[in-house]
Amino acid sequence: MSLDALFGYIFERLPELWLRTGEHLMLTGCSTLAAMFVGIPAGILMSRTAWLRGPVMGVIGILQTIPSLAMLVFLLALLNKIGVLPALIALTLYALLPIARNTLTGLEEVSAEVMEAARGIGMKEYQQLMMVKIPLAAPVIVAGIRTAAVVGVGIATLSAFIGAGGLGQFINRGLALASTKLILLGAVPAALLALFVDFSIGAFEWGLRPRIRRHKKKWVRSLIRPLALVLPIVLILMGSIAYFTKPGWIFKSETPLETNDRIIKIATKNFTEQLILGEMMAQLIESKTDFKVQRRFNLGGTMICHGALINGEIDLYAEYTGTGLTAILKHSVIADPEKALRYVTRAYHERFKLQWLKPFGFNNTYAITVRKADAEKYGWNTISDLQGSAKRLRAGFTAEFAERPDGYPGLRHAYNLQFREVMDFDPSLMYEAVARKEVDVICAFATDGRIASYHLKPLKDDRQFFPPYYAAPVIRDDILKKNPKIGDVLELLGGLIDDVAMQQLNFEVDAKQRKIEEVVTEFLKTKEIL
Amino acid sequence: MIKLTHVFKSFDGGQTYAVEDLSFQVLRGETLVLLGSSGCGKTTTLKMINRLIEPSSGTVEVDGKDVMGRNPVELRRQIGYVFQGIGLFPHMTVKQNIEILPRLLGWSSRSKRERMQELLSLVGLPAESFAQRFPEELSGGQQQRVGVARALAADPDYLLMDEPFGALDALTREALQQELLNLKKRLNKTIVFVTHDLHEALLLGDRIAILHEGRLEQIGTKKDILDAPATQFVRDLFTTREPGILH
Numbered sequence: 001m002s003l004d005a006l007f008g009y010i011f012e013r014l015p016e017l018w019l020r021t022g023e024h025l026m027l028t029g030c031s032t033l034a035a036m037f038v039g040i041p042a043g044i045l046m047s048r049t050a051w052l053r054g055p056v057m058g059v060i061g062i063l064q065t066i067p068s069l070a071m072l073v074f075l076l077a078l079l080n081k082i083g084v085l086p087a088l089i090a091l092t093l094y095a096l097l098p099i100a101r102n103t104l105t106g107l108e109e110v111s112a113e114v115m116e117a118a119r120g121i122g123m124k125e126y127q128q129l130m131m132v133k134i135p136l137a138a139p140v141i142v143a144g145i146r147t148a149a150v151v152g153v154g155i156a157t158l159s160a161f162i163g164a165g166g167l168g169q170f171i172n173r174g175l176a177l178a179s180t181k182l183i184l185l186g187a188v189p190a191a192l193l194a195l196f197v198d199f200s201i202g203a204f205e206w207g208l209r210p211r212i213r214r215h216k217k218k219w220v221r222s223l224i225r226p227l228a229l230v231l232p233i234v235l236i237l238m239g240s241i242a243y244f245t246k247p248g249w250i251f252k253s254e255t256p257l258e259t260n261d262r263i264i265k266i267a268t269k270n271f272t273e274q275l276i277l278g279e280m281m282a283q284l285i286e287s288k289t290d291f292k293v294q295r296r297f298n299l300g301g302t303m304i305c306h307g308a309l310i311n312g313e314i315d316l317y318a319e320y321t322g323t324g325l326t327a328i329l330k331h332s333v334i335a336d337p338e339k340a341l342r343y344v345t346r347a348y349h350e351r352f353k354l355q356w357l358k359p360f361g362f363n364n365t366y367a368i369t370v371r372k373a374d375a376e377k378y379g380w381n382t383i384s385d386l387q388g389s390a391k392r393l394r395a396g397f398t399a400e401f402a403e404r405p406d407g408y409p410g411l412r413h414a415y416n417l418q419f420r421e422v423m424d425f426d427p428s429l430m431y432e433a434v435a436r437k438e439v440d441v442i443c444a445f446a447t448d449g450r451i452a453s454y455h456l457k458p459l460k461d462d463r464q465f466f467p468p469y470y471a472a473p474v475i476r477d478d479i480l481k482k483n484p485k486i487g488d489v490l491e492l493l494g495g496l497i498d499d500v501a502m503q504q505l506n507f508e509v510d511a512k513q514r515k516i517e518e519v520v521t522e523f524l525k526t527k528e529i530l
Numbered sequence: 531m532i533k534l535t536h537v538f539k540s541f542d543g544g545q546t547y548a549v550e551d552l553s554f555q556v557l558r559g560e561t562l563v564l565l566g567s568s569g570c571g572k573t574t575t576l577k578m579i580n581r582l583i584e585p586s587s588g589t590v591e592v593d594g595k596d597v598m599g600r601n602p603v604e605l606r607r608q609i610g611y612v613f614q615g616i617g618l619f620p621h622m623t624v625k626q627n628i629e630i631l632p633r634l635l636g637w638s639s640r641s642k643r644e645r646m647q648e649l650l651s652l653v654g655l656p657a658e659s660f661a662q663r664f665p666e667e668l669s670g671g672q673q674q675r676v677g678v679a680r681a682l683a684a685d686p687d688y689l690l691m692d693e694p695f696g697a698l699d700a701l702t703r704e705a706l707q708q709e710l711l712n713l714k715k716r717l718n719k720t721i722v723f724v725t726h727d728l729h730e731a732l733l734l735g736d737r738i739a740i741l742h743e744g745r746l747e748q749i750g751t752k753k754d755i756l757d758a759p760a761t762q763f764v765r766d767l768f769t770t771r772e773p774g775i776l777h
Contacts, residue, residue, distance in 0.1 A: 117617035120582055121631055121680070122607035131630075135621045 009181060021189055023165040025237070028152040028197070031088050035095030035148055040141065042096070043103025044129070057101065064097045068155050072162050073304075082299065082308045087159035087166075094155055095148035102144025106137030139208045146201040153194040157186065161270075163299045163308070167193070172298050175428050176270045179513060264291045264479070264486065267299040267314040271427045272509050272516075273364060273447060273471075273502065277318040279520045281473060281490060287530055288489045301400060302327050309476065310352055316475045316486075320364060322467035324348065324356075324474075326406040333406060337363070337468035348474065355480050357487060358494030359472040362447050362502040366401065366466050367458035368411070369444035371434060375457040382462040383415055386441070395419040396439035398427050406467055407443065414465040431456070447499055449507025492529055532556040532579055532688065532722065537588035539574055539744075544586070548574045550744040552588070561714060561721040563735030565728065571744040572724045573614070576690050579722065580609045592688070607631060610681030610719075614692040617677060618665040624650070624676050625661040631684045649679040654709065671702040678710075682717070689721045695730070707733055728767065740764055 010017070042060075046053045066074075068090065075086035110133050118128040134141075160168030170186025173179075207223065264285055268278035275297055282293040296314055299305050302323055308314045324344040325331045331347075334340040345356040368383050380386060386393070401407035402424055412418060419441065425433055431450040434442045444451055444458060446469075451458060473490050480487050497505070501523075508519045524530040532555065539549040549571040556562045564572040577583040578590050581602040590597045597605055618627050625646055632642045647657040653675040665673055674694055681689055695703045707730060714721065714734075725731055731738050732752055739749040740763070748760035759765040 113613070113615050113617060114619060116582065117611075117613050117619070120577075120580060120606060120611040120613065120617075122603050122605075123634065124603050127634065132619055132621075 010185070013185060017170075017185065017189065020165060020167045020169055020186070021193065024153070024156055024167045024190065024193060027084070027087060027091060027156045027159055027164065027166050028149060028193075031091030031156075032095050032145065032149045032152055034088070034092045035099050036145060038092070039096045039099030039144075039148075040103050042100045043107065043141075046100070046104050047107040053104070057104075060097045060100055063093045068094070068158050069161065072158060076162050076304065076307070080307065080311055082163045082304060082313050084159075084164045086162060087156070087164035091152050091155055091159070095152055098144040098147040098151070099141070100144075102147075103137065103141050106140030106144075107133055109140065110136045139205055142201065142205040142208060146198065146205060149201055150194050150198045153190060153197055157190050160298070161300055162304065163267075163296055169298065172270060173275075175426050176275060176298060177272055177428065177509060177513075181513075262290070262292055263294050264316060265294045265296055265314045267296040267305050267308060267317040269301060269305055269317070270298045271445075272449075272506050273445065274318060275516055276505050276509060276520060277360065277471060279516050280493065280524065281316065281318070283517075283520055283524060284489055284492065284529065285486060288492075289483075289485050291483070291486070309354060309474065312476065315479045316473060318360075318471050319356075319474045320469040320471050321356075321359070322365065322406060322469040325467055327400075327404055330405075333410075333465070333467040335464050335467065337470055340468055341470065341472075349477065353477040355475050355477050355487075357473040357475060357490050359470040360493055360497045360502075361470075361495040362497050362499045363468050363470050364445050364447040364499075364502065365461070365469040366407070367444045367446045367451075368461070369434070369442050369451060369456050369458045370440060371437075372455045372457045374440065375459070380457075380459060382460040383411075383417075383465075384462050385459070386417060387415065390417045390419050393419050393440040394438075395422045395441045395443075396425045396430050396433045397422055397443045398430060399424045401443040411465055414463055447502035447506060449503050449505070449510045452503065453507060453511040496527060496529075531558055531591075531593065532720065533589075533591040533594075534575070534578075535589045535591070537575075537578065537585045537590060539571070539578065539583065540586050547586075547744050549578070549585075552741075552744075552746055554739055554746060554749050556720055556722055558720055559718050560736040561723060561734055563731040563738045564722065564724045564741060565726070565731040565735075565738055566741035567726055569743075570741040572726075572741050573692055575741070576692055576722060576724050579688075579690060580606045580611060582606075607635065607684060608686050608688070610684075610686040610689040612674075612677045612681045612689070612691040612694045614694070614724075615697060618673055618680070620665055623662050623664055624655075624668070625657075627665070627676060628680050628683050630680065635684060645683060646679075649682055650676075652682075652713070653679045655679075669702075670698050671706060674698065674706065678713075682719075687720060689719045691721065691723045693724055693726070696725070696727075703730075710734060740767070 042056060046056055063071075071090045071093070072086060075090055076082060079086050079089075114132060114136070115128065118132045123131065156166050157168035157171055159166050160172045167186045167190040171183050171190075172186075174182030174184075174186065266278050266282050266285075268274035278295065278297050282295055285291050286293050296308075299308060299314070299317075302319075305314070305317050306319075306328055309317060321337065321340045321344055322333075325334060325340055329344065329347050329351075331343065334343060341356065341359065348354040348356055368386070370380060374380065378385075378389065395408075397408055402422060403409070408422065423433075423439060425439075425442075427445075430439075430442045431444065431448065431454050433439045434456065435454040442456075444456065446458060450456070473493075475486070475490075505519060505523060508514050509516055521530065534555075535553050537549055537552040538547055540547045552571075552575060554562075564575060566572045574583055578585050579592065579597070581597050581600075584598065592600075592605065592609070619630070622630070628646045628649055629642045632645060637645070646661065650657045650660060655672060655675055660668075660672070660676075665676070668676065677694065681691075695706050698706065711734065723734055725734075735752065737749060737751050738755060740747040740755070742763050748755055748764050755764065756768065759768065
């Protein structure tokens with residue numbers, strides 16, 4: 001890519017980059033501040049009450065060992081809420097350890113002699129703390145805050161997985177679209193942000209150091225006061241960027257009712273086809289009704305989208321009949337597509353007050369897929385053909401497939417297959433992994449454009465193990481009842497996209513790296529719907 | 531006046547005593563030196579006067595009132611304390627160190643500054659060149675002068691000094707001892723001075739209390755003690771081959 005094109009690419013996304021940076025700073029800033037409000041008092045308390053030390057540091061330490069993504073998903077389930085709140089809580093919990101530990105260490109290191117002088121001179125307890133102990137421990141405490149904030153910038157990139165925004169959103173989307181450019185658009189600013197936070201709090205810490213405070217050169221001393229202002233300014237900056245670029249951001253779900261009525265919140269899971277379907281529904285609603293669409297794209301996996309739909313954080317997303325049947329309803333496979341659709345429609349309505357609309361037309365079932373060259377060499381046409389060689393093959397599956405009953409566990413049973421090893425991949429990386437011979441078998445999606453572009457071959461499901469996966473919009477009953485127009489508009493998409501058409505759409509985005517909005521508009525225009 | 535009556539102090543619940551049945555008085559305006567080797571209970575005794583340590587039994591009275599019945603913070607603010615070792619606040623300038631108690635007492639900034647300047651010149655450190663320095667930038671002797679100035683900041687009636695010159699080299703120590711003698715005359719404070727240095731005790735003390743293993747061996751003027759040592763321990767003190775420092 002030429003330098004010109006690169007600048008163009010970045011410039012085009014500048015407004016969103018600004019917004020995501022603001023969100024990112026807000027997430028990091030708020031959680032670090034919250035952790036200071038809890039961690040510093042906790043450190044002070046521990047330094048005064050020895051028996052608290054073991055249990056409190058133990059609990060904080062254990063929190064630290066929980067993998068960040070697991071923590072986010074756990075909080076999601078616990079709070080039954082997506083977005084900023086669970087992300088803030090997770091980030092705060094991670095920031096606690098360095099802050100509380102450094103506060104404790106800093107206070108412990110203040111010499112007993114100095115503290116006796118403070119007592120002997122007639123300082124009250126809080127005066128000893130505020131005038132002597134904390135000022136002397138301050139460099140160590142601030143070092144803890146610095147660690148917490150820098151680590152926080154890193155962890156905050158993961159909050160995009162649960163719909164909290166931030167620079168991780170670019171990374172997330174880049175992964176979904178297999179676009180290195182997009183990943184870098186998130187990763188590079190996040191790294192720069194970490195350096196910036198590290199530098200500014202580091203400067204503050206530097207100014208607190210006794211050696212600097214009593215530095216011989218006057219100009220060095222004169223730097224201290226301005227530097228002391230850096231930390232608060234950074235924190236205020238963090239808050240205001242996010243606040244002024246997107247007011248009410250932090251309390252997203254509490255938008256007043258009258259505006260709520262005019263907004264449809266559409267979510268997608270985190271892969272290309274979902275983004276295309278989401279964009280298609282969004283463009284249609286925007287052009288055919290007077291509703292505004294809030295795009296909560298890349299929200300997460302099936303469970304996150306379904307959960308968000310049930311508790312009303314989103315109004316609508318595209319689900320697959322097979323997924324609804326087995327993953328959500330925990331029902332066994334129904335091979336007949338019509339019966340499967342009828343079953344999920346009835347069960348969703350009764351159990352969740354959700355409505356399945358008319359399917360788009362294509363069947364994006366799982367397809368056990370190998371390299372075309374291998375298939376020709378060994379004569380593989382069906383999944384059964386793999387039985388002889390499975391023990392020598394390495395499989396790359398999505399994390400969902402590896403665990404779902406209609407995924408590998410069921411497949412193994414149905415075909416009596418046992419691969420040499422199974423590795424988990426992000427959906428976007430799986431295709432590249434098989435093309436580069438890092439694995440031999442993947443669980444491709446039948447409609448994925450990369451099957452063609454990477455020269456892969458889907459094997460026939462000769463025992464009809466995989467349930468049909470017809471995609472259809474799933475919408476909340478109450479939204480549909482209040483606004484039947486939305487249902488009417490979405491029905492226009494019913495039966496419009498067959499397998500080949502969907503493969504082509506995916507191909508345009510994944511292989512040709514075209515913008516989704518463009519591809520979708522073009523498609524709707526050729527179908528004469530827009 | 532400071533008065534101790536049958537004071538006992540144990541740090542291990544009564545198995546051993548750091549101070550045992552101690553009774554003596556410090557008269558208004560006099561300098562009493564507590565003399566003894568390390569571990570004899572002299573610093574413990576000093577700290578019981580301003581309640582940094584509380585007696586296990588017996589009473590400590592300051593101005594006729596039992597210290598245990600008084601607010602320790604207010605008590606300590608009325609008693610200047612010069613600490614063993616440094617004891618200056620390393621994050622504060624000389625000025626801030628001296629002004630700390632006036633600040634806690636809510637003095638106006640003008641009277642704080644005047645007092646600070648007055649005290650610095652009293653201890654021989656001109657304010658212009660020393661007020662803005664940090665303790666680390668001072669020599670040991672200068673630090674201890676600031677320590678004395680800080681203890682005098684709120685013009686207390688009493689001054690407790692815990693081996694203030696112990697860590698200094700001999701020359702500086704002698705200079706400071708002379709200065710303290712001069713100060714004493716000008717200030718008219720009641721001073722309790724802890725030392726293990728016999729010469730220092732004889733030089734500075736109006737009266738000397740000799741402690742040994744937590745007990746009072748003898749209390750009296752230089753003359754009393756030299757003329758009529760009360761115990762074998764006191765007698766030995768002045769006849770050992772290398773008199774001077776007790777260890």
